[in-house]
Amino acid sequence: MSATTGPKLSRRERLRAETTREITAIALRQMAAEGPGAISLRGIAREMGMTARAIYSYFPTRDDLVTALVAEVSASLADALERARDAAPATDPGARLLAWGLALREWALANPEGFRLVYGDPVPGYEAPAGGPAAEAARRVCCGLNRLVAEACAAGRTTSTNAANNANDAGNAEGFDWSDFPASYLDKIRADVDDLSPSVVALALRVWGRLHGLVTLEIYGHLGAVSTDPAALYRAEMLDLVGSLRSAPA
Amino acid sequence: MSATTGPKLSRRERLRAETTREITAIALRQMAAEGPGAISLRGIAREMGMTARAIYSYFPTRDDLVTALVAEVSASLADALERARDAAPATDPGARLLAWGLALREWALANPEGFRLVYGDPVPGYEAPAGGPAAEAARRVCCGLNRLVAEACAAGRTTSTNAANNANDAGNAEGFDWSDFPASYLDKIRADVDDLSPSVVALALRVWGRLHGLVTLEIYGHLGAVSTDPAALYRAEMLDLVGSLRSAPA
């Protein structure tokens, strides 16, 4: 996302950028190998043949490094999800949602430590900064899902003829209000989808919870003792979910 | 769970048990205050006016201490869930399941660090031991939910007269098999509920995922940017869930 931002970089700046990339690359490798908690400035410096203190020219504190890693990893997740979604036919919202959801689990299984970094305790005492590239990537995920859910709902509404008799299926008996969601989030969504209702926004978040729940349980090892085929479990959940969206709230 | 196991304790053993309790109590307090990552043998020893080395007579390594904490905290969670369930009328499976699910979120909000300890990365590089009291408490949670789901399904089957036309709602089109679940887990469940089918076991796990997902997102702060009322979101999810269980798989 940067290679084309102009060649007006002095030699120093180029070296600096390269060193920065090397630091994050080593950190990501250490994380993938030993978990997010194993990320250490000293370890990175050792591997680079530098003093630990040298890292501080690039990241003033370890949390800043972690922040950069979170941003990078969550952007890669968002990329993977959007790629999977776009691989499905644009005319079939259900298939797109299905692909998105399956890709979420597959990405998590392929990058379990990355998943822990983004969605778990990144590191003993880390507090994520409010705005920033990490938050932006998180919103990409959330808004992307919202759009898919909205599209699936809309498609269900136009094709399904018996939408009346099971209108209570999707659990929208509870009325949601625009005030149930931060304006900043709604603005972001509206950039993607016009036909929006509070119920759909709430539904998308609930869908997110369903996917996130099974993935989290699996990644953190809580499914191992109770299921021998988490993939089937996840797939069943996704099929149920996509199916139920055809009878969706207005 | 121990006060009645016989008074044949020597003075040494009594002191030892008391010190052990004091250690875990301080560790729990430290965890509640600063998070699971802040649990430190040295900190506990300092607070007890002892040398760090002294702790090693009680817990040979820090991970053993963490294991004990996980066991204690997850047992307290299981207690809370069973208490909430039993506060609802035994004749109304839906209400019992609802109470259980709401209690899960409430417990997590009241003990966020405990939730992280049990379901997240307990501590930088911690690996949970296979069998043990912690696993037992985890199974109490899982089996308890399974029983509730099974009961709710059974109730739905007997009362609902129009179960035929929405038989595909619960997403049980995918056939689950007994081999999809470890025998040890099935044995545990069968101790609680007789009328069992693979579909119901799978459904219970999916329900677990739904609840766990929203709670996890909220506890880890990922819902803050997208919802101003997570409680309403969770409640809607639970109501939808309980409602959909009335048209359940056989």
Add this chain to the structure above:
DNA sequence: TAGAAATAGGAAACGCCGTGTACTTTTGCG
């Protein structure tokens, strides 16, 4: 009841960690 064995606990050290201060080397520009 006296002595032996087991045990709790203290002192100090090792090697990690993040971070701060002070100093030296390298680098690129005028």
Add this chain to the structure above:
DNA sequence: CGCAAAAGTACACGGCGTTTCCTATTTCTA
């Protein structure tokens, strides 16, 4: 070329889990 700025080093501080060695105290036994 000369010199300021940037990059990097050396060292120190306090905290961490863990180990080794040693000393009291308590408990069991002859």
